[in-house]
Amino acid sequence: MFEDRTKPRTEIKDLGEFGLIDYITGDIELTQESSEYGVGDDAAVINPSGKRILVSTDMLMEGVHFDLTYSPLKHLGYKAAVVNFSDIAAMNAVPTQITVSIALSNRFSLEAVEEFYVGLKLACKAYNVDIVGGDTTSSKAGLAISITVIGLIDEQDIVYRNGAKEGDLICVSGDLGAAYAGLLILEREKSVFSANPEMQPELEGSDYVLERQLKPEARVDIIKILKDSGIKPNAMMDVSDGLASEVKHICKQSKLGAAIYEDKLPIDQKTWDAARAFNMDPTMFALNGGDDYELLFTVPQSDFEKLKDIPEVSIIGYTTDKESGINLITKNNVSTPLEAQGWDGFDIKVNKENND
């Protein structure tokens, strides 16, 4: 939908492999003190200065994790970087370096690669992350992206998924479900466009939910806010598959149950409006939509005073003993197993993240 055929097109093969690498990496500067040597040798060199190293990796495949019909390559580059940054934030750290591998079919021109890298570099600049290596290769079909992210952290600051304690407050940053609302709108307009290419996509007024889907942010700001407030979560992870799935992960690894209050789920008005337009339940968007990249974490109840005035954080429930199970307390005050919230036909998943 967003493709511009008036742009120039340079074939990648005309540059050759090393020409392409020079072109992409020519303007890469290292800004992290820990980046000793970046692109240009067999491996990058990082100086951790006594800290622990966090490593996480994500693979994004065309047609599975993204659809170039409505994902501009620049946005895709930005998102590919940010979803990795989010994994480091989820350990209570800030990302410092990434390596970037892309495989492209000859459908893609140099300009397309450049657009992807513009977005990627924009994200790296915004988050102060260095690109220290990668691989650029060809593909028989489609675009494949693999990013590995590194973060450095003091040992005592690391927050795992398995550290939640019974009676912890369960918290989430930002709001949930908007990215899924954005995805539904994009899928709807794609169907309309496929049926009639003369139709212009109806995207007006949906800026917020579209941006949440196409250009998400990693909540490294929350990591800083928590630190400044003297809060160290007991357990944390990022919300990529949907809140329900992530709550279960933390409960499973921490051997606990949980009670989540439906009326405490942070849902933006724009997400409500979109859900209503599709005649769907916004709670389901928040619980199962995914792709939010917010942080889900638990803190001891004693941190309540420190927490309550942070506007970007919502307390949505508490952890219980394992035997009580994982439950949703609905707006009608009915407790129902969170597992039971399965939704037939809820099968659109653009980003099944799984580092584990």
Place this chain on the structure above:
Amino acid sequence: MFEDRTKPRTEIKDLGEFGLIDYITGDIELTQESSEYGVGDDAAVINPSGKRILVSTDMLMEGVHFDLTYSPLKHLGYKAAVVNFSDIAAMNAVPTQITVSIALSNRFSLEAVEEFYVGLKLACKAYNVDIVGGDTTSSKAGLAISITVIGLIDEQDIVYRNGAKEGDLICVSGDLGAAYAGLLILEREKSVFSANPEMQPELEGSDYVLERQLKPEARVDIIKILKDSGIKPNAMMDVSDGLASEVKHICKQSKLGAAIYEDKLPIDQKTWDAARAFNMDPTMFALNGGDDYELLFTVPQSDFEKLKDIPEVSIIGYTTDKESGINLITKNNVSTPLEAQGWDGFDIKVNKENND
């Protein structure tokens, strides 16, 4: 050619994403002291204990880097790990951890994934490398593999490509060109098989060159030998694209020229035999074949005495000033620019490695 249709087939979708991850990662044990936390959270945690961290990444795409007609998945898993280990060896270090991402179309069964991981885990066991994370996802077409490798090293031990000095001895480990010979044989038998599926592949007597192509090794043993001999190379890289290309990389980055002696190139008798069978020049196999994963390095002439009794290392030339260019001294004692050795039709490349 090697496919066994009598084996059981389990669909990956029957396990689900998390089931697949549990299945693959269930038997992974961490053996490196530096691996503090592996699979199971948003990121792995590595304790570098004051060392520098080396990071390198490689992406392998079906139909570009490997052909499943003749690459058994087990071998592919082994090779995918080893080519990454080789990048760390090329910095004078030993690999310690990897993350592994694979994207698979529904053409692949659980048994296929398992076979890949059997080979991968075999390599990790042989090289004492821990699998600490990854991503498993689906693909619209074909198999994509992305591996990131980490190595730890004392700062003073790092060897870059750019450290060669004028008058250094240029050395290479093992022998060259065999992997390319293996590739040509596999490609020939594939053509025969395509034309007539009843024909059995003629692979007898080609074990050595086939193994060099399908199951290469990373020369971490050479790193140890050099250290034990008190040798620290001035510059080093691994031979993945072919010796000529790698010599040029080191010369370019070190701002030097080079003289390489054709009669000093280490070529195994089996590679000679294969080259003759194809009526081709074995020197070209060694210079441009690629996929050897041997180590190319330069040492000061003063190290000659330490070097001369290491059977696994050949001295193939020396570095010169930049203005003298990069030359091959042929068997007839003619000096000819190494650039001029281009070979029309020499376009089969199964592994275009490029961390830079």
